[in-house]
Amino acid sequence: MLEVFPLPVLLQERAAEQVGCKAQPDSPSAPQPAVSLEQDMFPKHFMTAARISRRASLQCCRPRFVVQTASKCQKAIQTAKGYAELPSAAERGRWVAEKEQLTEERLDIEGHPVMQRWETPYMGKLAEVATRNGGRVVEVGFGMAISAKAVQSYPIEEHIILEANRDVFKRLEDFAKGATSKVTPMGPELWQTSIKRIPDNSVDGILYDTYPLNKEEQHTHQFDFLREARRILKPGGIMTYCNLTSLGVLRHEYASWDELFEATQKPHLLAAGYHADELLVEAFPVEPPKDCEYYSHDTAMVPIIRKRGNASRHSSHSLGGRRSFSSWHQQQSPWRGQRSFGTEVNHAAAQHKMRPKADGRKLNAWTQWGELKECVVGVADNACFPPVQPAMIPEINDPVLRKVLGEWPRGRKSQRCVDAANEELDNLVNVLEGEGVKTLRPEVMDWSQPLKTPFFSVENQYVACCVRDTIITVGKTAIEATMSRRDRYFEILAVRQILRDLWREDPEMLWKAAPKPSMADDMYNLSWWDWTEKDRYEHMHKYQYCITNEEPLFDAADITRCGKDIFVQPSMTCNYAGIEWLRRELAPQGIRVHSAHFPYDLAPSHIDCTFVVLGPRLVLTNPERPIAARDAAFWKENGWDFVDCGQPDNPERPAFSQSSKWLSMNIFVIGPSKVIVEEQEKGLQELLKHRCGFETVIPVPFRNVFEYGGSLHCSTWDTCREDDMVDLFPKQRDDDPALFEQHLS
Ligand SMILES: C[S@@+](CC[C@H](N)C(=O)[O-])C[C@H]1O[C@@H](n2cnc3c(N)ncnc32)[C@H](O)[C@@H]1O
Structure with missing residues (x-):
């Protein structure tokens, strides 16, 4: 059980904040938990990760409590489920025929909040990542076409979009007709089927943003996709994904995106064949409305996964020169820098035969001013x-x-x-x-x-x-x-x-x-x-x-x-x-x-x-x-x-x-x-x-x-x-x- 304490307003608070721990209450009695989150809200392996991370923090010299304000506690309960109840063990194929409810602000399918307009800047960021190599970009989940439009604002050669829902797919076909870069719609069928038709080592970038189709896959559907993604990515290819329905819940459990990524994402990525040195992550500022059913945080995670090897040189926006800034990019976070999450040493790389790389990188600095x-x-x-x-x-x-x-x-x-x-x-x-x-x-x-x-x-x-x-x-x-x-x-x-x-x-x-x-x-x-x-x-x-x-x-x-x-x-x-x-x-x-x-x-x-x-x-x-x-x-x-x-x-x-x-x-x-x-x-x-x-x-x-x-x-x-x-x-x-x-x- 996770204990969430209300933040006491004490004289020592400022000092305690500075050293990253909760202030000691004046009263001799220990603070009482204000709220308990039910264990069954989390699949077993996530609870294990959460316990491990809590144990790790207990080993610190000073205890680190999960500290939240009372109103945040309410929000945690509201969004802890991430969305309206998903059916358990539901068969995925039903999704194809479900009717969509689409407004300017949101897309609902089967009564679930599948996509909302406030995600626009975040989608723009994911698109920026997925198109860094230019070339052929695969997008999974068309939704409201927000990320698809952002992808199209970059110089790419082909935009392959996989979509399961028939109503959504119809809109995708219309979108393809008016698109700047070539769009290849694949569907209406589940990506689990259509991905098989994409050859090995054939794509330069991937943006994965679908929706859990039953309760069991709320936190995990992206991991099923990751193995396939590695297969279709070219060496040097770049992938990003999002699963706000899961992250909206998990983020309450971890002190930072780093911790969350290490505990809940990285093990699955490694199991899917990725190497620690291929994994990066950034935080991106978001502003979900107060009544959002699945997300209540002010940042969202942007995984940046680059398959080892040299990227093919297309007319990409990140190779050579400066980017041409469109309205999408202007919304980018000031926190654009990447941080690697891998701490494992890659011994396999050392066994490769060494030869100078074509792009001629070199170490050279003789002065302080060159x-x-x-x-x-x-x-x-x-x-x-x-x-x-x-x-x-x-x-x-x-x-x-x-x-x-x-x-x-x-x-x-x-x-x-x-x-x-x-x-x-x-x-x-x-x-x-x-x-x-x-x-x-x-x-x-x-x-x-x-x-x-x-x-x-x-x-x-x-x-x-x-x-x-x-x-x-x-x-x-x-x-x-x-x-x-x-x-x-x-x-x-x-x-x-x-x-x-x-x-x-x-x-x-x-x-x-x-x-x-x-x-x-x-x-x-x-x-x-x-x-x-x-x-x-x-x-x-x-x-x-x-x-x-x-x-x-x-x-x-x-x-x-x-x-x-x-x-x-x-x-x-x-x-x-x-x-x-x-x-x-x-x-x-x-x-x-x-x-x-x-x-x-x-x-x-x-x-x-x-x-x-x-x-x-x-x-x-x-x-x-x-x-x-x-x-x-x-x-x-x-x-x-x-x-x-x-x-x-x-x-x-x-x-x-x-x-x-x-x-x-x-x-x-x-x-x-x-x-x-x-x-x-x-x-x-x-x-x-x-x-x-x-x-x-x-x-x-x-x-x-x-x-x-x-x-x-x-x-x-x-x-x-x-x-x-x-x-x-x-x-x-x-x-x-x-x-x-x-x-x-
Ligand atoms: C969150 S929305 C995508 C939002 C989109 N990125 C945008 O910017 O508007 C998820 C989409 O994935 C589709 N989807 C869900 N499961 C899928 C699956 N297994 N295969 C293909 N598409 C799927 C849904 O029908 C929905 O259109």
């Missing part, structure tokens, strides 16, 4: 609070929250906080794609899992939002960082599939991983956290921080690229042994590794909020953290200019952010005269335009991502820029040997 062609944008899914550890003793910035919560929170961050960051990350994807940059996303992984190695354990991991910290492209080499925090030890796994794909496709790419550190206690200077401010000032110019030099340690964001020369900052996240490792690894390729010191930063971490290379011979510098005089001289000798960044327009930090106000400087240069900047940093935008020569300055909202310790540069990993191994430091000099000796001896 024209950006491809990049990875992080995701905030399943984010957790970083646990207290030797590399980080986090603090709550907001004094009110600090008082209310008492201690640093543990476990998962709130879904609201994750969603807000994801919305901004997805918007960045849109902006980049609009600028012609191909974007990739990390795998969604469960970071709430604890980690135990022979040397340490942490109660949970972090998030794959700041991909920049985990990996860097240096020329034609991808270098996995050691990382410096224990909770980020395996964060690199979120981009593992991307690395594998790139490496297989680009025969020139080198793939290196720095030695995995033990992260044992002796790698940290545990007393550092007890130092007073005075102590820290005393050590500041010696560059002594919370990590020791036992083994190489670095986060990739401690590095910046200028062609043949790269610069690395010793910091809280990078030691001299890490810099030395990079130097030895890269020297054979002719890449010169230099250290860059910032002696006025008490707790430096990541160079991209301190010293931001904007272009050849131009650096944006932090007025409070000047580069050491010896280092500055080296840059100046080689003709580089420094431009001081002004104070941030908005210096505020989110309550749980462990980064400084200087995230304002964490901009993303995407071409020789194009840069993306947080939208509130107006002063910096002006500076970049008028003093630094950027012709295009693109403001984007990104403050919700600050919570995760990074901004625009941190949350991206540039896999391909159009640039070369330029030499901008013809006057070379050695790093200060005394410093290295002092730290490494």
